[in-house]
Amino acid sequence: MGFMEYFETLNDKQKEAVSQTDGPLLIVAGAGAGKTKTITHRIIHLIHQGINPSSILAVTFTNKAAKEMRDRVLNLLEKREHGVDKVSSPAHGTSHLIGTPFVSTFHSLGVHIIKENANLIGLTKHFTILDDHGSMVIIKDIMKLHDIDSKLHEPRKIKSIISKSKGDFITSEKYNQEVKSDIQSIVALIWREYESRLKKEKSLDFDDLLLQAVLILKKYPEVKNNYQQRWKYIHVDEYQDTNEVQYEMTKLLVGKDDHICVVGDTDQNIYSWRGANIKNILHFEKDYPKTKIVILEQNYRSTKNILEAANSVISKNKYRVPKNLFTENHKGETISVCEAYDEIKEAEFVADQISEILKNNDPEKIAVLYRANFQSRVLEEALLHKQIPYQVLGVKFFERKEVKDLLSYVRAAYNRDSWSDVKRIINVPARGVGKVTLAKIFAEQFSELPANMQIKVNQFYLLLDKIHEYAEINKPSEVIKYIIEITGLEEKLSKGSSDEQEALENMRELVTLAVKYDSLPQGDGMEKLLEDAALSSDQDTLIHKNKGVRLMTVHASKGLEFKYVFITGLEQDLFPHTNIGVKTKEDQEEERRLFYVALTRAEQKLFLSYAQLRTIYGTKQVNSPSEFIYDIPEHLTTFEQLDYTGGEKIVYL
Numbered sequence: 001m002g003f004m005e006y007f008e009t010l011n012d013k014q015k016e017a018v019s020q021t022d023g024p025l026l027i028v029a030g031a032g033a034g035k036t037k038t039i040t041h042r043i044i045h046l047i048h049q050g051i052n053p054s055s056i057l058a059v060t061f062t063n064k065a066a067k068e069m070r071d072r073v074l075n076l077l078e079k080r081e082h083g084v085d086k087v088s089s090p091a092h093g094t095s096h097l098i099g100t101p102f103v104s105t106f107h108s109l110g111v112h113i114i115k116e117n118a119n120l121i122g123l124t125k126h127f128t129i130l131d132d133h134g135s136m137v138i139i140k141d142i143m144k145l146h147d148i149d150s151k152l153h154e155p156r157k158i159k160s161i162i163s164k165s166k167g168d169f170i171t172s173e174k175y176n177q178e179v180k181s182d183i184q185s186i187v188a189l190i191w192r193e194y195e196s197r198l199k200k201e202k203s204l205d206f207d208d209l210l211l212q213a214v215l216i217l218k219k220y221p222e223v224k225n226n227y228q229q230r231w232k233y234i235h236v237d238e239y240q241d242t243n244e245v246q247y248e249m250t251k252l253l254v255g256k257d258d259h260i261c262v263v264g265d266t267d268q269n270i271y272s273w274r275g276a277n278i279k280n281i282l283h284f285e286k287d288y289p290k291t292k293i294v295i296l297e298q299n300y301r302s303t304k305n306i307l308e309a310a311n312s313v314i315s316k317n318k319y320r321v322p323k324n325l326f327t328e329n330h331k332g333e334t335i336s337v338c339e340a341y342d343e344i345k346e347a348e349f350v351a352d353q354i355s356e357i358l359k360n361n362d363p364e365k366i367a368v369l370y371r372a373n374f375q376s377r378v379l380e381e382a383l384l385h386k387q388i389p390y391q392v393l394g395v396k397f398f399e400r401k402e403v404k405d406l407l408s409y410v411r412a413a414y415n416r417d418s419w420s421d422v423k424r425i426i427n428v429p430a431r432g433v434g435k436v437t438l439a440k441i442f443a444e445q446f447s448e449l450p451a452n453m454q455i456k457v458n459q460f461y462l463l464l465d466k467i468h469e470y471a472e473i474n475k476p477s478e479v480i481k482y483i484i485e486i487t488g489l490e491e492k493l494s495k496g497s498s499d500e501q502e503a504l505e506n507m508r509e510l511v512t513l514a515v516k517y518d519s520l521p522q523g524d525g526m527e528k529l530l531e532d533a534a535l536s537s538d539q540d541t542l543i544h545k546n547k548g549v550r551l552m553t554v555h556a557s558k559g560l561e562f563k564y565v566f567i568t569g570l571e572q573d574l575f576p577h578t579n580i581g582v583k584t585k586e587d588q589e590e591e592r593r594l595f596y597v598a599l600t601r602a603e604q605k606l607f608l609s610y611a612q613l614r615t616i617y618g619t620k621q622v623n624s625p626s627e628f629i630y631d632i633p634e635h636l637t638t639f640e641q642l643d644y645t646g647g648e649k650i651v652y653l
Contacts, residue, residue, distance in 0.1 A: 350368060
């Protein structure tokens, strides 16, 4: 099928966006308005116009979105009448592909830039990406070293301050210069030592992947110019979610012709708490005065009733680009609003409704959303009671201890300075290496260890040498298999308890997963596997084979869609969440945007529910329904009040 036939599948506004190939373009895309389709077709159109595919960059936020965009682009490229270079499997990303657009997340792009310029910041391309747990271990170590009370100064809060600062494009040095309070001086001290530890271990944390990439682009103009020459046409998805450092990265990569296309929706800006700045999209025209704006308002996902409800809710916000979603879909069912006596009755209502839906639908078509993680427990109990399969978003495969152990072996084999990895695995399986020994190794006092302990430690490092040598000439799946065997983990776990045998199964699952990296050039496969493991997100858990109803926070649901959606806990102070101090007008608007995102996840049917009584922190609270429920026109809803004695429902039309 020729490309122009694909062009005809677009609506008029999408065609306008796709055809605008030069200069700055802002696409304001409402929920379900086909923004991924628009971006992918724009990329194909650029190639059709004679632009070299490898000079096109597309950046988004989640691995799921990047994979979907990449797959669609490659699929369309293959279907063009005059094909470009055939490429390897899209599962591996595009950093090694020739003649194709570079499609990635912001963090993967950061990794790519850092690896290509690692020597400029004293790293090799085998630097370690520290996960959240690794960062917390280092911060706690530093606090213990300086006798900083972890009850008075919560380590998680300190890590959060450091993370937010890096997202705001603030370095440790800059933070240190602007200290104004005792807590800031404590953070500054910990941060300084934290950076020192990372440098010693040749590691970067998750936030550094963006910060260090931007610092390279700022400090080395020739590097910046190189990327501007390489990627002449830039696309940024979900632009409303960019924080300061992502905004800086985008600005630095845009060349003199301002060929930048950003796609976003002010109504879906829900991440200000982690630094996302809605002003980036609202001020886009100031940054690029020749901007052309195209607004996509036709929704392909939801029924007319769901869209009318969403439009009514979001129209109350002032801080937005005005638009009104419409659809040619059918009117659809009314929205069910259920009032329950308490959270247990609410959960029973949800489970009962799901039981009915499952008679004709797969469980993956159903999502149960909530504002705060604690709400999942009672919902899980109700689903278990009804024997309904479910999956809580966020139980990551790469977070399992045994999987992290294997990856630590690989990282330590490549990077001996990664003390966090060495410390993690030197006693896995048990080798009799205790804390005193570890402290002496870390303090470079190896010669002070007893002779038998020196032998044990040397044997461990010889083991890492063997793994490194094996990894140099073998495929990733074979390397993982080799580690399981040579370390003695297989022998130990296969004879162990059921939990240990399950851990071995998870290790073998990593071997299976690694197979998809085997086709990459020698060395690149393992590097890509380590990178993907480090950058995996909560949503990636849904890509795997687990079946079941999806349970998740509204924040986690962004970018997903389901046939049936339950939004639970719609009580004032819970959703909108107002019990955490005085809220600004912007905060209030963000809660409303969050509800709008929840509504627009639904394709066919919405269930809204709330409880009159809810136990929070062991105390029963009497609640009034969320103000958001009253923002939905009455003619769109069916009200159901559960009878508190027998559990029957009373329906009001």
